[in-house]
Amino acid sequence: MNILVVYAHPEPRSLNGSLRNFSVKRLEEAGHAVQVSDLYAMNWKASLDANDSRVAPRDLRFDPSLDSKHAFEHGLQSEDIAREQEKLRWADTLILQFPLWWFSMPAILKGWVERVYAYGFAYGVGEHSDARWGDRYGEGTLAGKRAMLVVTVGGWESHYSARGINGPIDDILFPIHHGILYYPGFDVLPPFVVYRTGRTDEARFATLCDELGRRLDDLANTAPIAFRPQNAGAYDIPALTLRPEIAPEMNGFAAHIG
Amino acid sequence: MNILVVYAHPEPRSLNGSLRNFSVKRLEEAGHAVQVSDLYAMNWKASLDANDSRVAPRDLRFDPSLDSKHAFEHGLQSEDIAREQEKLRWADTLILQFPLWWFSMPAILKGWVERVYAYGFAYGVGEHSDARWGDRYGEGTLAGKRAMLVVTVGGWESHYSARGINGPIDDILFPIHHGILYYPGFDVLPPFVVYRTGRTDEARFATLCDELGRRLDDLANTAPIAFRPQNAGAYDIPALTLRPEIAPEMNGFAAHIG
Numbered sequence: 001m002n003i004l005v006v007y008a009h010p011e012p013r014s015l016n017g018s019l020r021n022f023s024v025k026r027l028e029e030a031g032h033a034v035q036v037s038d039l040y041a042m043n044w045k046a047s048l049d050a051n052d053s054r055v056a057p058r059d060l061r062f063d064p065s066l067d068s069k070h071a072f073e074h075g076l077q078s079e080d081i082a083r084e085q086e087k088l089r090w091a092d093t094l095i096l097q098f099p100l101w102w103f104s105m106p107a108i109l110k111g112w113v114e115r116v117y118a119y120g121f122a123y124g125v126g127e128h129s130d131a132r133w134g135d136r137y138g139e140g141t142l143a144g145k146r147a148m149l150v151v152t153v154g155g156w157e158s159h160y161s162a163r164g165i166n167g168p169i170d171d172i173l174f175p176i177h178h179g180i181l182y183y184p185g186f187d188v189l190p191p192f193v194v195y196r197t198g199r200t201d202e203a204r205f206a207t208l209c210d211e212l213g214r215r216l217d218d219l220a221n222t223a224p225i226a227f228r229p230q231n232a233g234a235y236d237i238p239a240l241t242l243r244p245e246i247a248p249e250m251n252g253f254a255a256h257i258g
Numbered sequence: 259m260n261i262l263v264v265y266a267h268p269e270p271r272s273l274n275g276s277l278r279n280f281s282v283k284r285l286e287e288a289g290h291a292v293q294v295s296d297l298y299a300m301n302w303k304a305s306l307d308a309n310d311s312r313v314a315p316r317d318l319r320f321d322p323s324l325d326s327k328h329a330f331e332h333g334l335q336s337e338d339i340a341r342e343q344e345k346l347r348w349a350d351t352l353i354l355q356f357p358l359w360w361f362s363m364p365a366i367l368k369g370w371v372e373r374v375y376a377y378g379f380a381y382g383v384g385e386h387s388d389a390r391w392g393d394r395y396g397e398g399t400l401a402g403k404r405a406m407l408v409v410t411v412g413g414w415e416s417h418y419s420a421r422g423i424n425g426p427i428d429d430i431l432f433p434i435h436h437g438i439l440y441y442p443g444f445d446v447l448p449p450f451v452v453y454r455t456g457r458t459d460e461a462r463f464a465t466l467c468d469e470l471g472r473r474l475d476d477l478a479n480t481a482p483i484a485f486r487p488q489n490a491g492a493y494d495i496p497a498l499t500l501r502p503e504i505a506p507e508m509n510g511f512a513a514h515i516g
Contacts, residue, residue, distance in 0.1 A: 010307040011320040046304035047366040048359075049268040062269040064357075065412075099322075101306075102371050103437035104362055108305040111365030137423060154323075158497040162509040165395060165488060165498040167432060171510055175430055179361035230423060239416040240423040251420040252429055252510070 001220065003027050004091035006037045008098040008109035015197050015205075016152055020097055022209050023150070026216050035087055039108045045080065046111030052078050069119035077118065084116040088142060093219055094186065096176075097150040099197075103172050113180055122184040130238045136183050138229030143185030146219065149173065150192045150212070157195040169193055174253040178227055187224035189215075226258040234258075259478065261285050262349035264295045266356040266367035273455050273463075274410055278355055280467050281408070284474050293345055297366045303338065304369030310336050327377035335376065342374040346400060351477055352444065354434075355408040357455075361430050371438055380442040388496045394441050396487030401443030404477065407431060408450045408470070415453040427451055432511040436485055445482035447473075484516040492516075 005023060009016035020036070027034050037044075050062040053071035057063065071077045077085075088094065098105050105113075117123065122142070126135030135143075151173070153160065160169040173191055181188045192215050194200075194208055215222070228234040234246045247255050263281060267274035278294070285292045295302075303309075308320040311329035315321065329335045335343075346352065356363050363371075375381065380400070384393030393401075409431070411418065418427040431449055439446045450473050452458075452466055473480070486492040492504045505513050 010305075010322065013319045014321075040305070040307065044305075046369060047268075047298070047302075048364065049298065061271040063272075064268065064359075101322075102368070102375065103433035104368065106306065107365045107369030107372055110360070110362065110368050111304060113360050114365055117360065156496070156498070158499055161499060163500040163513055165493055165500075165514065166437065167511045167514070168509070171429065172433055172437075174425060175361035175433075179424065179430075235423055238414070240414070241416055241419060242421040242423075251426070253425045255421060256423065256425070 001092040002033045002035075002090050003093045003095065003219075004035050004037065004087050005095045005097060006039065006109065006112060008039045008096075008106045008112075010040045012041075015194075015200050016097065016099055018205065019150065019152075019194075019208070019212060023095065023097070023212065023216060026213050030217065035090070037084060037087065037112070039112055042080075044108055044112060045115070046108045048111065048114040052081060052115055054078060065119050065124070069124060072118040072120040081115050081118065084112065085118070085121055088116070088145075092145055094142075094145065094147040094181075095150055096147070096181075099152045100154075100172075103166065105176065117180075117184065125184070133230065133237050133240060135185075136230060137178075138182060138185065138227065139231060140183070140185035145186055146189060146224065147181040147186035148189040148191065148215070148219070148222075149176065152194045152197045154197055155195065160193075160195070171253055177225060178253070178256060182225075182227045188227065189219070189222045189224055228256050228258050259350040260291045260293075260348050261351045261353065261477075262293050262295065262345050263353045263355060264297065264367065264370060266297045266354075266364045266370075268298045270299075273452075273458050274355065274357055276463065277408065277410070277452075277466065277470060281353065281355070281470065281474060284471050288475065293348070295342060295345065295370070297370055300338075302366055302370060303373070304366045306369065306372040310339060310373055312336060323377050323382070327382060330376040330378040339373050339376065342370065343376070343379055346374070346403075350403055352400075352403065352405040352439075353408055354405070354439075357410045358412075358430075361424065363434065375438075375442065383442070391488065391495050391498060393443075394488060395436075396440060396443065396485065397489060398441070398443035403444050404447060404482065405439040405444035406447040406449065406473070406477065406480075407434065410452045410455045412455055413453065418451075418453070429511055435483060436511070436514060440483075440485045446485065447477070447480045447482055486514050486516050 007020050024034050050057055054076045057067050098109050125140050128134050158164050159166045162168050177188045265278050282292050308315055312334045315325050356367050383398050386392050416422050417424045420426050435446045
C-alpha cells in the first residue's frame with residue numbers, strides 16, 4: 001500500500017517522534033511505500049487566508065469557501081496545498097499522528113486540514129440540492145481509502161472513560177473521525193491511543209511499539225468504524241437528521257454508528 | 259465590566275467581521291471596556307514551538323509542557339503570549355468569536371489557546387497529587403470570570419440537532435466549553451450560534467444583531483452551563499470518574515452537567 005503519515009509534534013526526540021520513526025520503519029519493512037508530512041519540520045503554514053491562492057480574491061472580500069473553490073478549480077492553489085492533495089490522492093491509507101492538546105489536534109494540524117481540504121476537493125463535491133447534499137460522509141474524493149489516528153494523551157485512560165471527567169475519548173475524537181475523515185470519504189479505523197505519556201520508560205515504549213506494530217500490520221484488515229453513509233437511506237434530506245426508524249432511541253454522536 | 263473579544267476570521271468585511279463590529283459597539287455603548295484580539299489582523303503565530311520562550315529549551319529536547327512552565331515561571335515567555343495572558347487577567351468576560359471550520363475553531367484560534375494557556379497559567383495550577391488533581395474544571399487562574407462563544411456555522415440547525423448528521427452542536431462544542439473554558443476556571447455561558455450563514459441578507463443580519471445584542475446585554479445575568487466542579491465531591495480522585503451515585507444512569511459529555 002501507499003501510506004501517508006501526517007505528523008504534528010515540534011520535537012523529533014519526543015515520544016511522538018519515536019513512535020513516528022517506529023511506524024515508518026515497520027511499514028517500510030512490510031513492503032509499503034511511505035511518505036511523511038512532518039508539519040513542524042515543513043514549517044507548515046497553519047492559518048488559512050487569502051494567500052492560499054496565487055491570485056487575489058475574486059471579490060473585494062476574501063471568502064474562505066468561494067476563493068478556495070476558485071483556486072482549486074483553476075489550478076491556482078498555493079503549491080504547499082496542491083502538494084498535500086497530491087499525497088492524499090497517492091495514498092491508500094492516511095495516518096494522522098499527534099498529541100492531544102486541549103482535547104483536539106494541534107493548531108498546525110488543524111491548519112493542514114483547513115487549507116488542504118479545499119472546496120471541490122474535500123467538500124462541495126457532487127450534487128448539492130435539496131434532494132442531494134453532496135458526496136460526503138462515506139462518499140467523496142477520498143472514498144476507498146483508509147485513515148487512522150495515532151494519538152498521545154497526557155492524562156489517564158480513566159479520565160477519558162465513559163464517565164471520566166474529560167469525556168469519553170471516542171466522543172472527543174468524533175469530530176475528527178466523522179467530521180474530518182469520514183466526511184470526504186475515508187473509511188476510519190479505530191484509533192491507537194497512548195495515555196499517560198509522561199510515564200514512558202524503555203520497557204513501556206517497547207510494549208507500545210508492539211501494540212502499534214500490530215495495528216500497522218493489520219491496517220488492511222481492520223474493520224472500520226461503522227459510520228452511517230449520508231446517501232444510503234439513513235438520513236432525511238435536506239434536514240439531514242436520522243430517519244425515525246433508524247436507532248429510534250438514540251441521540252448524539254453514537255447514533256451515527258450502525 | 260472589562261470584556262475581551264478574541265476574534266478569528268480572515269476577512270473584516272465578512273458576516274463575522276460585521277458581528278464583531280456590532281458587538282464591540284453594543285458593549286461600549288453599555289459602558290463596558292472592550293479589548294479585541296483580532297488574531298488574523300495581529301498575524302498571530304498559530305503553532306506552539308520552542309520559540310515561545312525567549313530562552314532555548316532547558317534540555318536538548320523541547321518539551322511543550324515543561325518549557326512552557328519554565329518560561330511562565332521565569333518571565334521568559336514570548337511577548338505576544340504574555341500580552342494575551344495580561345488581557346485575560348484584565349477581563350471579567352471573554353468572548354471567543356469564530357466560524358466553525360471542520361467542527362472546531364480555526365487553527366489560528368486553537369493556536370492562541372495552545373500558546374496562551376501556559377503551564378502554571380491555565381493548567382498545572384494548584385496541588386497535583388493522587389489526592390488532588392490541580393485547580394481545574396471550575397477552579398484555576400480564570401475562576402470568577404465568564405466566557406461565551408459566538409459561532410457562525412454554514413450548515414442548517416437541523417444538521418446539528420440531537421439526531422442531525424454532524425452531531426449535536428452542544429457535543430461538538432463541549433471540548434471547547436468544558437475542556438478549554440471551564441478547565442482554567444471560566445463560568446461558561448450558553449453559546450450564541452448562527453446557522454446557515456450563506457443566507458444572510460440585510461433583514462436577517464438585523465435580526466441576528468437583535469438576538470446577539472440581547473445576549474450581550476445579559477452577559478452578567480445569564481446562568482452558566484452547570485458543569486460539575488472537579489473538586490466538590492462529584493469525582494473520584496485520581497481516577498477522575500464520576501462517583502457511582504452521581505447521575506448513575508448517564509455516560510458521556512452530558513453526565514458532566516448537573
